[in-house]
Structure formats: structure tokens, C-alpha cells
Amino acid sequence: MTKQYLENHKQYFLEKGLTVINSIFSDDEIEKITKSIAKADASKENFRKSADVFAIRQFLKEIPEIKDLIFNDTIKTIVRKLFGDKYFAVKSIYFDKPETSNWYVAYHQDLTISVDKKMEIAGFGPWTAKQNQFAVQPPLPFLENICTIRIHLDDTDEYNGALKVIPGSHTKGIYRPETMNWKTEIEKFCDVQKGGIMIMKPLTLHGSNRTTDGRRRRVIHIEFSDMELPEELQWSERMN
Incomplete structure (x- = not known):
């Protein structure tokens, strides 16, 4: 993965709000990740299971041993080169759309961040709380x-x-x-191979259609920032 190759992806990412890089994880690495997920205790409150989706909130906290599998040298290099030297993980979710899932997602932007508590801070709101997890829409520069x-x-x-x-x-x-x-707007589907990654800005409008061919789709979603929150507020999943 040459310096110029990453620079090209960075420029496309900054301009379009997304880019896809395949062949980041080998089949062996993917198998280790999926085995680690399968061994986790799914009875915890951060695990959500329905006919349409299986999801794990605070994924990196719930399965701490998975960090070493995910943050390989290639991912660390991509974070440094495309985002910046001071970026750290602030949110993580795993989700599995099973083969029979008829779940689709309408176009939206990701407008909230996960934080450790609810506080009255100018520019932050509205707030939501689920299972003692707090989400808030921050001022635009954070997003x-x-x-x-x-x-x-x-x-x-x-x-x-x-x-x-x-x-x-x-x-x-x-x-x-x-x-x-x-x-004037053009829609683009983002095909990603097994072991590849999609990098995106949360303000990039995105959605997904229903599964029509009976193949499952499992994705690990990790958000990064290099900004500190004001006053006593902390990112709920901050991880260097």
C-alpha cells in the first residue's frame, strides 16, 4: 500500500465523503474476528437480536480481545494517513443482517455521538438515552x-x-x-469485498436497500475523532 495510493484515497474521501479499500483483512483474519464475536455472551444488554438484525453496541468494549485483531498495522496506517495522527476511536457497533433480513434503511446522516452522561451544554442537543447510554447531536464542527x-x-x-x-x-x-x-444528486452503491473497508464521513447521506439474494451482511462500524468534548463531557467509548 504505497504512499501515493493512500494519498489518492484521501483526496477522494475528502471530496466525496467516502472511499472503499479492499484486501485489508485476510480470510484468516476475518475468521478469527468472527470466531471471537461468536464466543461473546449475547445475553448482555448491549446485544440486540431480532429477526432482521443482530447488533452489538459498544462493540470494542464488549469484546475487548477483538481490538488486537481489528487494529492491525494496515488499519493503523490508514487512520494516521487519511484522518490524522491524533485520531482515536469514539464509537463502535457490530451488526449482522441475516440472510432472511428484510431490513432497509432510508437515506440519513449520522447526527449523534455517544457520550458518558447528559449535561446542559450550549449547542448540544437533542439528547436520547437507551439502556443508560447517552447520545446527543453536537455542534456541526464535531460531526x-x-x-x-x-x-x-x-x-x-x-x-x-x-x-x-x-x-x-x-x-x-x-x-x-x-x-x-x-x-442533480447522483446515487452510488458502495460494493465492498469481504475483508475490505469502506471509509466515510457521517454527514455523507447514506441508506441501504433490503437484501434480495439471501446473503448475509456483517459489518463492524467504528467512528474516530481527534476533538475533545467541552466541560466534563467524555466520549463514552474513547479508545486510543
């Missing part, structure tokens, strides 16, 4: 600063729920899907 890596444990395309995105929409601030001009 513009976050970078997300999505690690794909299965081949993913438009037929089994790959993300569809509106490239460049991350530059428009808070951008409501209902105000989009579909004559």
Missing part, C-alpha cells in the same frame, strides 16, 4: 470532524444491502433527504 471505518466481514453489493450514498453530500452541513434535488 464534520468524525471519520468512520466500516469493516466488511462478507462480500457486499446492492443485492445484499450495501450502502448507497450521495457523494459530496457531507459538504452541505445538515442536509435533509426531503430537501434533496434528485435531478
Whole structure:
């Protein structure tokens, strides 16, 4: 992975709000990751299971031994070169769309961050709380600063729920899907191979269609920032 190769991905990422890099994890590494997930205690409150999705919130905290498998040298290099030297993980989720899932997601931006408590701070709100986990919409600069890596444990395309995105929409601030001009916006499906990653900005409008070909889709979603929160507020999953 040459310096120029990463620089090209960085430029595309900054301009379009996303990029896909395949062949980051070997089949052997993916197998170790999936075995580690399978051994976890799924009865905990951060594990959510339904007919349409299996999800683990605070994933890196719930399965701490998985950190060494995920943060290999390539991922560390990508974080440094594409995001910056001071970026750290602030949020992690695992989700598995089973083969029979008919779950789809409408176009949206990711507008909240996970924090350790609820406080009255100017510019932060609205708030939500689930199972003693607090999420809040922060001021725009925090959202513009976050970078997300999505690690794909299965081949993913438009037929089994790959993300569809509106490239460049991350530059428009808070951008409501209902105000989009579909004559000028172009939709793109983000195919990712097993062991590849998709990197995106949370303000990039994204959604996904229902699975139509009976293949599962498992993804590890990790958000990174290099900004400290104000006053006594902390990122709930901060991890260097």
C-alpha cells in the first residue's frame, strides 16, 4: 500500500465523503474476528437480536480481545494517513443482517455521538438515552470532524444491502433527504469485498436497500475523532 495510493484515497474521501479499500483483512483474519464475536455472551444488554438484525453496541468494549485483531498495522496506517495522527476511536457497533433480513434503511446522516452522561451544554442537543447510554447531536464542527471505518466481514453489493450514498453530500452541513434535488444528486452503491473497508464521513447521506439474494451482511462500524468534548463531557467509548 504505497504512499501515493493512500494519498489518492484521501483526496477522494475528502471530496466525496467516502472511499472503499479492499484486501485489508485476510480470510484468516476475518475468521478469527468472527470466531471471537461468536464466543461473546449475547445475553448482555448491549446485544440486540431480532429477526432482521443482530447488533452489538459498544462493540470494542464488549469484546475487548477483538481490538488486537481489528487494529492491525494496515488499519493503523490508514487512520494516521487519511484522518490524522491524533485520531482515536469514539464509537463502535457490530451488526449482522441475516440472510432472511428484510431490513432497509432510508437515506440519513449520522447526527449523534455517544457520550458518558447528559449535561446542559450550549449547542448540544437533542439528547436520547437507551439502556443508560447517552447520545446527543453536537455542534456541526464535531460531526464534520468524525471519520468512520466500516469493516466488511462478507462480500457486499446492492443485492445484499450495501450502502448507497450521495457523494459530496457531507459538504452541505445538515442536509435533509426531503430537501434533496434528485435531478442533480447522483446515487452510488458502495460494493465492498469481504475483508475490505469502506471509509466515510457521517454527514455523507447514506441508506441501504433490503437484501434480495439471501446473503448475509456483517459489518463492524467504528467512528474516530481527534476533538475533545467541552466541560466534563467524555466520549463514552474513547479508545486510543
